[in-house]
Amino acid sequence: MDINASVAKRWALLALLGVTLLSQGCQKGEEPVDPYAFNYPDYFPDPTYTFDNNPITEQGFKLGKKLFFDPILSRDGTIACSNCHVQAVAFADAAHPISIGIEERIGKRNAPGLFNLGFRETFIWDGGVTHLDFVPLNAIENPLEMDDDISLVIQKLTAHPEYPTLFRQAFGTDTINGAYFLHAMAQFQLLLISAGSEYDQMLQGEKSLTPLAKTGLSIFESRCATCHDGALFTDQSFRNNGLNASHESDPGRALITAANSDKGTFKVPSLRNVAATSPYMHDARFGTLEEVLDHYDVGMVDSETLDPVFRQPDGSLGIPLTDAEKKALIVFLETLTDRDFLRNPLFFRN
Amino acid sequence: MKKLLLGTVLAVTAGGFSACKEDQIQEEFGVFELEFDHKVGSSSLSISAWDDTNYPYTNAMGQVYNVTNFGYYITGVQLSGPDGAFLEDHIHSSANPDEVHGYYHILESEPASKSILLKDVPAGKYNQISFTVGIPESGVQEGATGGILDPAAGAWFWNWDAGYIGLAVEGQSPSSPEVAGAFNPEHFVAVHIGGWKEVASNPNMVNNTKVITLNFEAVNVGENLEPSAHLYADVAKVLDGPSANIDFTTNYSIHSPIKDQPFAGNLAEVFSVDHSHQ
Incomplete structure (x- = not known):
């Protein structure tokens, strides 16, 4: 058995086999994994939840x-x-x-x-x-x-x-x-x-990405990580990514803040598991990651609140991407799928 | 850090035990009662039924209205006195209603809610009270709370912009237009003051919770004493005050932090002291 299996995989095996496995970060002989403990990798940010009022049991x-x-x-x-x-x-x-x-x-x-x-x-x-x-x-x-x-x-x-x-x-x-x-x-x-993707295994030194995925990662870091930042793959900000010229049908963040500058802005979603969560955007307009990348490349619609990050020095909008770059990006995004999370029996209906 | 604190506590407990015991014997506590009465200008508030077409009150624009519901949350109660006596009401959130402390929902429709008995008040002379109207960030961000803050038990809560309605006036006015298909077409009037978030870069994100400070004639707290302060909350001053005057023809449904802001600005005038007694 792979002692370096992800947290999620260990939970899955724990429930399936009913055996006790050693915690990944622990030395030999330490306590078994508690599937109900709030465990997360050290490269995640600090939790925001108020566990003092509601400890998990x-x-x-x-x-x-x-x-x-x-x-x-x-x-x-x-x-x-x-x-x-x-x-x-x-x-x-x-x-x-x-x-x-x-x-x-x-x-x-x-x-x-x-x-x-x-x-x-x-x-x-x-x-x-x-x-x-x-x-x-x-x-x-x-x-x-x-x-x-x-x-x-x-x-x-x-x-x-x-x-x-x-x-x-x-x-x-x-x-x-x-x-x-x-x-x-x-x-x-x-x-x-969800912290058991191939990308996490790479971060934890358990696995290396394929050359194409590595290329995708480097494109991602330079072009996408401004917003899809950090271990959660979102900076948790609200931005207009050029979907609509008018924001009347769904003003997004402006519904809460009553600010014109927030019209048509929505939460930057995490990209973890993104290959599994089609369709994309708050209004589900894109069915594939290819369509999403085409949108960022050539499909952006201008409006007053379009995020400045999409305005190029030459006046064009979006993030220019070649077909080869898109292919590499998608291969990288697929490494964010946490297959153990998607089938972890801990979350199955009783 | 924890170890360090524990060490300090142990050292203090061990070293100062006898002195501490002596202090505790000398410390005396009592109770203080806070009573809220509701009025509309010079009249006392009387709650009307939904189908009542009598309109006993008149706003600054001469528009008549009645009140079907009035209430507010208060928290962060502090008492202080000229000689340094001080009480900060303990605040605690919990799913268990019996453990929730320091939050009060004052409702005209529930007479018992209009009286708050503060316990464990250090003995001394007091002549000032302050409290927050509304549930501030510190309360909202504790998460789900039982009792008067439980949305399933009648708490005044906004789901969409999650947080509590700090103060509400509901009623009817013939000046309020009938709106077909609206939530209530019967000349409905509602001012729900919510909003607790502030974002420096966005002047529209407003914190409408307000700290009210009032002085009263000094009373003594101590064993076997039952001092109290009687406060007024004036509905008319919510609707007409230094920062907003309501016009029921256009302003009959106020339900978002930015629309609430002018009415929250009136709150400083809403509360006053009727009297205090020993």
Whole structure:
């Protein structure tokens, strides 16, 4: 067995085989890996989450996972979080470019992948939520998504044959409330840590990238990493990347900040697992990475809030890329897919 | 760092045990009651039903209205006195409602909420109170909290721009236009003051939580004493004040930090002291 396997792979094997493996960074004979511990590589930023208020436990994580897969959260009992956030595609939407809510209602944006959320400063494409705990409220109460009411959700859970026992086991409480519910949801989402890609294995000295992927990495570092920066592959800023001339249909970040300068800007998404999370952009307009790179090369549309990073000295817009560079970039982006994360049994429905 | 702190604590505990014990015996604590009364100008506030077409109040533009809901959060309560007496109300967030402390949701519709009993107040003379109206960043960023901050238990919370509504006035006015298909077409009026974020580069990202400081006639806190301060909150001054005057024909639905900002600017005038007593 490869002692240098990624964290995710070790979790997977742990659950599959029921055996105890040694922690990767540890010396021989040290403690076994706890699959419910918040472990992450040393090149990740510090977590933003308030673990003091909500320490992760096995029972809390499992409760959060059950809730994530349970359509009881929607008004008519038809839509679960997992409808639009599917593990095989890094918890993005596998089936619909724009997510579908109850009664076939069509949402407004593409459901983003869910991973490495404990390191994020803001959530949702427009950054309107600043704490992971509060994210699920948006899906539960949005009329185009679950169209429920959090107080009714708590009533349904309280009347359920299993949930009161599960909340007692997780939190020692006889009364289910919104805060415990949101804490359980957060515990599940916090452990969705994706740090086992080929790129991570390269960083950890376990593997080297192919020559073409290395070329792609060097193009990426010089042309893309201004925004898709650091270990999370996002600087967490909000930018207009030249999709539209007018921003009336979805003002993005300006919905939150009421600033004209933010019209048409959206959160820079992480590029981890990007090859698995088609389609792309907040409105799901591109189906392939080739289309995305063509957009950056020649497809940009000008508007007042277009990010300055895309304005070239000669007045042209975008990031010039040759076909060979695009090919190399895509090969590199594919090394960001964390296959162990996509099939980690820890996250499987019970 | 932890080890260092622990060492210090041990040293202090070991070295200063007898002195510390003596101090504790001498320290005396009491209670202080804070009561909120609500009025609209010179009238006391009376809550109307949704279908009530009587409009007992009049704004500065001469438009009549009634009030169906009024309330606010306060936190960060501090008491101080001329001789250095000081209380900082302990603030704690937890999913367990019994452990939540230092946050108060004052609601006209819930009389018990209008009285706050501060406990463990160091004995002494007090003549000033300060508190924050609204839930500031320090509270929002604690994450999900039980009790009065629980969205499933009636907390006033915005999902889309996550944070709490610090103060709300809801009512009806015949001057407010009927809007077909709107949330409430019945001449609805709502001012929900939220917003806690500030971004230096963006003047539109506003923090609408406000610290209010009020002086009152000095009272003594101590064992077997029951001092209290009675405060007013004036709904009329939320709607008409130094930084905003409401016009129900155009300004009947105020629900975002930037639109709230002028009304948040009125808050300094909203609260006043009625009296204090021993």
